[in-house]
Amino acid sequence: MIRHLSAIACFLLLALPARAAVDIQTVTSPGGITAWLVQEENIPFTAIEIRFRGGSSLDPVGKEGAVNLMTALIEEGAGDLDAQGFARARDDLAASFRFSSDIDTVAISAQFLTENRDQAIDLLHLALTEPRFDPDAVERVRGQVLAGLRSDEKDPASIANRLFRQQAFPGHPYAHDGSGTLETVPALTVEDLRAAHAASIARDRLFVAASGDISAQDLGLLLDRLFADLPATGAALPGRVEPALTGGITVQEFPGPQSLLLFGHSGIKRDDPDFFAATILNEVLGGGRFSARLMTEIREKRGLTYGIGTSLMGYDNAEVVVGQTRVANASTAEAVDLIRKEWARIETEGITEAELQATKTYLTGAYPLRFDGNGPLATIMVNMQLIGLPPDYPKTRNDKVNAVTIEDVRRVAARLYHADDLRFIIVGQPEGVASTN
Amino acid sequence: MKPFPGLALIAACLLAVPAQAAENVTDFTLDNGLQVVVIEDHRAPVVVQMVWYRVGAADEAPGKSGIAHFLEHLMFKGTDEIGPGEFSSIVEAQGGNDNAFTSWDYTAYFQRVAADRLDLMMKLESDRMSDLRLAEEDVLTERDVILEERNQRTDSNPGALLGEQMRAAQFLNHPYGIPIIGWRHEMEQLSKDDAKDFYRRHYAPNNAVLVVAGDVTPDQVRDMAQRHYGPIPAATDLAPRARVTEPPQLSERRLTLSDPRVSEPYVSRSYLAPERDPGDQKTAAALTILAELLGGNGTTSVLARALQFDQQKAVYAAAFYDGSSVDDTTFNFVVVPTPDTTLPQVEEALDAALTAFLETGPDPEDLARIKTQIRAADIYARDDADGLARRYGEALANGLTIDDVRQWPEILGAVTADDIMAAARLVLDRRKSVTGYLQREEAAQ
Missing domain, CATH: 3.30.830.10 (Metalloenzyme, LuxS/M16 peptidase-like)
Structure with missing residues (x-):
């Protein structure tokens, strides 16, 4: 039994990992x-x-x-x-x-x-x-x-x-x-x-x-x-795709005590200049930590779930913001309302100066801790190459986090989050919610 | 290969074959009885602190199932010095991560931080060793959280439900038959007083092990531990672990769980088996290697060869044994049949393969290959300081000594074919088994 699980695999945070001292x-x-x-x-x-x-x-x-x-x-x-x-x-x-x-x-x-x-x-x-x-x-x-x-x-x-x-x-x-x-x-x-x-x-x-x-x-x-003796070239890679998600609810009936909620809309590219601001926003809204807003509202204050989290998902050809949680069937409508409310709040108000500072401290402090052995180091380095980062990135990454201002996060919050566009996929026997379109 | 959810996890745990004590480990005990282990790894400026209490779900009073795990959650709800949730906030503000976990035999708390923040982590962890404060409303909200945790992990998962029923059948008398998360009807009644009572009885320096692993020296740890944990008085009324034992099992037990959420039916089998004991780990070592031989490798193990390759009756066949336990534990098999094989047919094939193994014994090449991997596992394990911290913490919390942990790889390496056969004959007795069928609901009608 573990006390909390991050509801979403966070390989999304795109493991931009690397100890600042690491010599690549x-x-x-x-x-x-x-x-x-x-x-x-x-x-x-x-x-x-x-x-x-x-x-x-x-x-x-x-x-x-x-x-x-x-x-x-x-x-x-x-x-x-x-x-x-x-x-x-x-x-x-x-x-x-x-x-x-x-x-x-x-x-x-x-x-x-x-x-x-x-x-x-x-x-x-x-x-x-x-x-x-x-x-x-x-x-x-x-x-x-x-x-x-x-x-x-x-x-x-x-x-x-x-x-x-x-x-x-x-x-x-x-x-x-x-x-x-x-x-x-x-x-x-x-x-x-x-x-x-x-x-x-x-x-x-x-x-x-x-x-x-x-x-x-x-x-x-x-x-x-x-x-050396592999073929020089392979098949053509697919092109980009803009997520076609629309705001609304899709319910899929499934037996069990809980409903699983998967929710999201379009995201932000890894090489977007606003990506660091978006990373901070995501931590505040749906990081796996207890101080994150969704975790506070849905687990800590109301005991509706064991865990909730969001991620900035980056594929090679598309990006989405996505979150996931599981709640009792009877709590589903309340959870949907709370998620929409928090989505709208961050969209319109951004985050506070205190949240910005605390999140910067967390992200920059946590960064060097990722270097924990040969296996993780090799994985981190290959992921950096896949998303196009330079080998000296670990030396500059924390500076980029620290350079984000409160104006940046407010502007990016309005750009990134759109409560009206949120699509909820709900699998279970939810009470008080039905498919929209 | 597409792993089965859940099954693959168990397999991954088992493959973590123990390592030799090539790691740099120091241990000492404070005057108040707190045992301390330091594992040095100076490759990165990171440290993990773990505190393991020698108390778990098997130490709960009748009717209070789940209280050990519930208390684990409540340990984050504040002390005389910090408010609810503040513990994790402080760790996060340092860029650290923290969490906790509960088993039948232990409850453990850990933080992973930059090495220069260790002192603060010790201040926080020692504070909640003796000064937990709980507010009624926080307790009730958190009880809803653990009920949702049970919903998520157990009640939404037919395989988990079968496992729970099988343990209840395997352990007639011993509390290992009660789920760690608790039975729902008892969880719903757990109170603040239950949690405080459990805390008072079991949380004390002389019932705990502190493990620190990473970029730190034993002298630094000794100094900090003395300062933060040293002043906490030892509990004088600490009751020894009084565990009941199982009566002799005279007849095999069988059960079937049918559920509409089942996709792939499977057969699960468990046998009562001895665990690692202080100074006496030989049988557990033989069982560890027996599990590897029979079902530790998806291609070359005895069961994979017989059921997946030769007879093609199973898509997955595996064996599991973990000797880390205070009392007698279990030796387990899981077999998932191919679509055109029934559960009784695949069970028969499992038993035939086990019978054949008991007659012929291990293939010497198979045994040699597993020994090679055990030796190499030592080298790979040194890459993971957190993993080493868990290995020592779990063993010491279960009553083993540092020497037992150090000698374990050597004892594994010395296991002979005869040892394996003796252990196999001791354990693989159908009269001491539980067999579970997980099947689709319609098949039961």
């Missing part, structure tokens, strides 16, 4: 592949984070779920190793490889010991370049994906997210679940998986960061060993 090197391999590195020799292992931009948004229409299934199969047999052989080889080295995909990226997280680094890299290279897609492995993993999709149909959060995506991004790949659907996944063929591999695993969309016991020179050699 940029490394270019002999073959011309670049990566960011923090060399840290205390512990004899290295964490490496690899991203290929595109992810499941590259799925062709009717083939939704191809990139996801392909990614799940990368480790299920490669070269002369079948799934069992590959897993044994990896575990004999005590290396860990995680392959995953989301709407914007294919992600690989690897950790390996210094003592057998070359062997681990060769094995990872084999998986990246020669996945087998054996028919028995395809069917086994397809079964797992389908089980997950069926579970999603009985999961209030998944149901709400699906409705939100469909309303926000009609006609764009973002409207779909990256895992595909119960219609598309059964029809995917090995050819589709090979096409998904060719579309998404290529050097023109590659981002790499490493942290740990490795020199810049060794990392350069490693980069060529891993990536």
Whole structure:
């Protein structure tokens, strides 16, 4: 039992993390592949984070779920190793490889010991370049994906997210679940998986960061060993999409004691000059902390929920402000009213000078705490690259937060928040609320 | 692979194989009985402070289920020096994060801050060790919060409901059968006096462990701890943990939970199993490796190979064992069948695989591979000072010693195939098991 959970995964706050003191090197391999590195020799292992931009948004229409299934199969047999052989080889080295995909990226997280680094890299290279897609492995993993999709149909959060995506991004790949659907996944063929591999695993969309016991020179050699023989280019990336959400309520009936509320509207781009002001506003309105306005009004004063939070969600091609909470069915109407009221209050009044100062102190104080080990450091650095930040960003970030003025936040609050545009997706058996349009 | 919500979480916990004591750990005890552990990691200017109380949900009085967890929430509602909610506000103003968690055996509070703010964190945490003040209205509002927490975590989740019912069936007599969050009808009656009473009985320096991990030296911690926690008097009336024991289980127990919210039915199985004891961790070590062998790896484990690869009757098969417990704990299996396999069929396949394992024993290569990973886990674990703090705090709160924690990796490394088979025969006895079916409501009709 944990006392509070941030209601929303805050990878949104876009992990602009980095300790101000952190020393990021940029490394270019002999073959011309670049990566960011923090060399840290205390512990004899290295964490490496690899991203290929595109992810499941590259799925062709009717083939939704191809990139996801392909990614799940990368480790299920490669070269002369079948799934069992590959897993044994990896575990004999005590290396860990995680392959995953989301709407914007294919992600690989690897950790390996210094003592057998070359062997681990060769094995990872084999998986990246020669996945087998054996028919028995395809069917086994397809079964797992389908089980997950069926579970999603009985999961209030998944149901709400699906409705939100469909309303926000009609006609764009973002409207779909990256895992595909119960219609598309059964029809995917090995050819589709090979096409998904060719579309998404290529050097023109590659981002790499490493942290740990490795020199810049060794990392350069490693980069060529891993990536030099990948195809130069992959499939065209999708274009931008403006969220099409409109103000109103969508209710989806689902049995249970609570209703899940997902609410939001258009957001703000990560490279917008007003992004830091927006970050401060989001902390004040819906940060996971107890002093945040929504947490204060809905949990601390009234005990209506275990948690509520909002995020500035930034995808590669769209931005939304989104929040989530769960309340008893009988409290749903009250919660909707309170959320709308707080939305309107910050839209029209902004925040107070005291809130601005307290939030600056929090954000700038919390910043250096994110550097907590090789794994987190590598993740932070690869995310910085994906959102286009320079390697010296950690040295300037707190100054940018501190430069935000009360006038900035008031102006940005009026620009960002629009109570009338809020769309609520409600999954449950809410009392006193009904779908509008 | 698309993980099952919930199941994947359990798997992730299990994979955290313990590490050797290569970390830099110091320990000492203050005159008032507060045990202190310092884990040095000077790579980043960050520190985590954790205070673990040796009291949890299994120490609650009959009829007061949930009070340990309720008190954990109320510990943020103010003291003689600070107001409700101010604790977290002060931590946040320093850029820090704080939270707390409750188990059957312990209740723990932590803050993660810049290393130069540790003194303030100790001032705050020591203040609420002895001077909690509660207002009636805050207590009632917070009781609504924990009821919504139960709604969210348990009552909205058929898998959690099955787990709750299975524990209640597994532990006939021991309080491990009562949910940490509490039974709803008892939670609804919990009062301010219940919380104050529980606080008075159990919160004291001689019933707590302070763990500090990060960019700090033992001397600094000793000085600060002496100043902030040192003046708090030891409780003189601290009752020893008087836990009841289970009667012998003579017959297996079975139950079925049907719910319209179930998508993927599954079979869950639990067996009573011994835990890690001070100076006696060998059986628990063998069980830890047994769980890894049987179901710790989604590809190469005994159950994954038999049920997912060879027979293709399951989409997921896993085993779980966590020896961190004051009293006897459980050894668990979960198997999710493929759509064309029934629950009885997949249960039969599970039992057949276990029977075969009991006859043939572990594959020497499998065992060697797991040992390799255990040794490497030591290296990877040193990357995570917070994780090490939790490892020491939990063990000490459960009655183990620093030496027990230090020796654990070595004991794991020394486990033989014979040890594993002896432990397997001890635990995997259907007469000492509970089997639960989670199924869709329509299937029950």
